[in-house]
Amino acid sequence: MNPPVERRVRLTLHYDGAEFYGWQIQPGVRTVQAELETVLSRLTARPVRVAAAGRTDAGVHAAGQVVAADVPARWTPDALHRALNALLPRDIWVREVQAAPAGFDPRRHAIARAYVYRVGTSEMAHSPFHRRWCWPVRAPLRADALAEAASLLPGEHSFRAFAKAGQPERGDRCTIHRADWVPWQEVGLAFHIVGNRFLHHMVRYLVGTMVEVAMGRRPAGDMAALLAGEAGFATSPPAPATGLFLARVDYPGDPKRTEPLDAELP
Numbered sequence: 001m002n003p004p005v006e007r008r009v010r011l012t013l014h015y016d017g018a019e020f021y022g023w024q025i026q027p028g029v030r031t032v033q034a035e036l037e038t039v040l041s042r043l044t045a046r047p048v049r050v051a052a053a054g055r056t057d058a059g060v061h062a063a064g065q066v067v068a069a070d071v072p073a074r075w076t077p078d079a080l081h082r083a084l085n086a087l088l089p090r091d092i093w094v095r096e097v098q099a100a101p102a103g104f105d106p107r108r109h110a111i112a113r114a115y116v117y118r119v120g121t122s123e124m125a126h127s128p129f130h131r132r133w134c135w136p137v138r139a140p141l142r143a144d145a146l147a148e149a150a151s152l153l154p155g156e157h158s159f160r161a162f163a164k165a166g167q168p169e170r171g172d173r174c175t176i177h178r179a180d181w182v183p184w185q186e187v188g189l190a191f192h193i194v195g196n197r198f199l200h201h202m203v204r205y206l207v208g209t210m211v212e213v214a215m216g217r218r219p220a221g222d223m224a225a226l227l228a229g230e231a232g233f234a235t236s237p238p239a240p241a242t243g244l245f246l247a248r249v250d251y252p253g254d255p256k257r258t259e260p261l262d263a264e265l266p
Contacts (some may be wrong), residue, residue, distance in 0.1 A: 007073045009080060010100040011036075013049075013065040014264065016091040017241065018132055022067055025067070032056070032092060036067065039087045043080070044071050053106040053249040054113065056156045057201070059241030061133060063264040064114070064248035066106045095264070106249065112177060114194040114248040114261050117207045117239060118133035123186040131189050133206075135243040139191065141214040146181040150191065150222045151178035161226040162206050167254040172199060184262075192247075192261050204238035212236040215248055 009230060013032070021029035025037070040048040053066040071080060081097040088094065118134040120126070125136035153176045160172040176195040184190040191207055210225065212218045218236065225233045247261045 004073050006070050008070050008100045008102050010098045011067040012096040014093045017059050017061040023056045030138050043083050053110050055075045060244045062246040066249045068104050110249050112250040114129050115261050116245045116247045117191040118184055118243045119188050124187045135240050139215050145214040150179045152223055157227050159199050159202050162202050164201035201238050204233045207239035209236040
């Protein structure tokens with residue numbers, strides 16, 4: 001039997017989204033996918049296309065984006081790992097390269113995705129070491145209101161009200177496994193959410209609405225009304241992209257992970 005001529009690999013990426021126009025290739029703008037495919041194509045001396053677990057928007061960061069690619073079999077995961085990190089721009093870093101089954105699809109095969117959204121509530125949030133990766137707000141937030149709003153999210157719900165665009169082929173129902181607000185050092189608060197799938201801009205609309213509730217700008221009951229799809233209710237504007245991180249993507253057979261969702265965040 002002849003040895004395989006190529007192998008499928010699974011990459012786990014970190015990237016600072018501030019200077020990218022999102023994940024997906026678009027003409028005339030800098031994207032994470034384009035940078036990664038350019039380097040992979042250079043290393044393999046052939047065009048390489050990649051598939052990702054999700055398409056992060058302009059300005060959104062990642063500490064656990066998962067990507068699949070087919071490369072010549074002579075490239076071992078360790079060798080490819082070293083070569084990619086030697087050539088990629090400084091705002092992309094490959095944390096890990098693993099061999100993957102031939103049919104591995106990072107989007108379709110994912111069983112859970114985790115996001116972290118950081119809101120800065122202290123003066124520290126305006127430091128150049130923090131404001132690049134958070135939403136600095138100048139008003140105090142009621143932690144009890146945030147906790148109450150987040151407690152409504154676990155379970156299966158329609159999140160149509162919290163989506164910029166629907167997904168007709170997949171519907172608008174998502175199952176949320178975890179949703180809570182936790183302290184973020186001395187800088188502010190972080191929203192941690194884990195679910196089987198997310199709609200476009202869903203986390204940002206959730207955060208934007210919860211923050212307005214916690215500021216006293218809208219009634220606490222609005223969250224339940226929006227989840228129930230009641231007429232006459234609209235979300236608040238979405239939270240800025242700067243505070244959002246794709247923190248992790250989980251797959252069947254992965255080792256159980258117990259570290260905090262923000263363990264690899266700046």
